[in-house]
Amino acid sequence: MQARKNIAVIVAGGSGQRMGADKPKQFLHLSGLPIIQHTVQAFLDALEDIEIILVLPKAHLAMAAAIIPKLSKPGSITIIEGGATRFHSVKNGLAQIDDPAVVFIHDGVRPLVSSQLIHSCREHALKYGNAIPAIPMKDSVRQLFPEEGINKAVNREHYKIIQTPQTFLSEIIVPAFETTYNESFTDEATVIEQTGHAVHLVDGEEGNIKITRPLDLIIAESLLNNS
Numbered sequence: 001m002q003a004r005k006n007i008a009v010i011v012a013g014g015s016g017q018r019m020g021a022d023k024p025k026q027f028l029h030l031s032g033l034p035i036i037q038h039t040v041q042a043f044l045d046a047l048e049d050i051e052i053i054l055v056l057p058k059a060h061l062a063m064a065a066a067i068i069p070k071l072s073k074p075g076s077i078t079i080i081e082g083g084a085t086r087f088h089s090v091k092n093g094l095a096q097i098d099d100p101a102v103v104f105i106h107d108g109v110r111p112l113v114s115s116q117l118i119h120s121c122r123e124h125a126l127k128y129g130n131a132i133p134a135i136p137m138k139d140s141v142r143q144l145f146p147e148e149g150i151n152k153a154v155n156r157e158h159y160k161i162i163q164t165p166q167t168f169l170s171e172i173i174v175p176a177f178e179t180t181y182n183e184s185f186t187d188e189a190t191v192i193e194q195t196g197h198a199v200h201l202v203d204g205e206e207g208n209i210k211i212t213r214p215l216d217l218i219i220a221e222s223l224l225n226n227s
């Protein structure tokens, strides 16, 4: 039987509107290195045989030339052009996968992902077909009813905050992405759910933050300096 590869599709094809910087946030520096360099290196460090498909914005493909040679294993990285939405960027990355694999799909702007979480996701995906990291909510939560102009408290124990790497057997995630794009696809779990797969949640990590707004950069810098 063909051995199962480990492949990470790292999506960094966005433009970072909410960050409001002069370049896409994945290229901003964190502790002196581009965010995307931290993220890719985290996967290279976690798994000896990892192959990385790095999805970048078309207009910034050249930025890869500055980053790749600085990684510990530059040879294991393939650069792919991103799409109009995160879904399309993931789809472009998945189109590169032919062999049986455990496929990690990870936000390029979650640079603090740990080796422990990557391994936990891999083990659960091998057992359940998919592994989706999730953390508990820590604030009170209210649902809005705009038409009635009211809001109501909900039980936060019934909700989880979802992270990446969302991890799958290739035979599940590759065919799932043949579906037509739908605006409700905010992550990969929503895509496999539509094809009838049960989503398997695993414990995520509080520190595995997504750098979305300027404050997140400050938090990430602090977490990195105190780790």
Ligand SMILES: Nc1ccn([C@@H]2O[C@H](COP(=O)(O)OP(=O)(O)OP(=O)(O)O)[C@@H](O)[C@H]2O)c(=O)n1
Residues within 6 Å of the ligand: 011, 012, 013, 014, 015, 016, 017, 018, 019, 024, 025, 026, 055, 082, 083, 084, 085, 086, 087, 089, 090, 107, 108, 109, 110, 210, 211, 212
């Ligand atoms: N067309 C897109 C949009 C997003 N992403 C990636 O998906 C991850 C999570 O998306 P998000 O944080 O929303 O990034 P942006 O789309 O860049 O941010 P914004 O929504 O603020 O513009 C990021 O690593 C981003 O680069 C992508 O690969 N291709």
Ligand SMILES: C[C@](O)(CO)[C@H](O)COP(=O)(O)O
Residues within 6 Å of the ligand: 086, 107, 161, 162, 163, 164, 186, 187, 188, 210
């Ligand atoms: C995939 C994700 O990071 C899981 O929390 C999230 O859905 C991405 O959302 P965004 O609006 O594209 O940042």
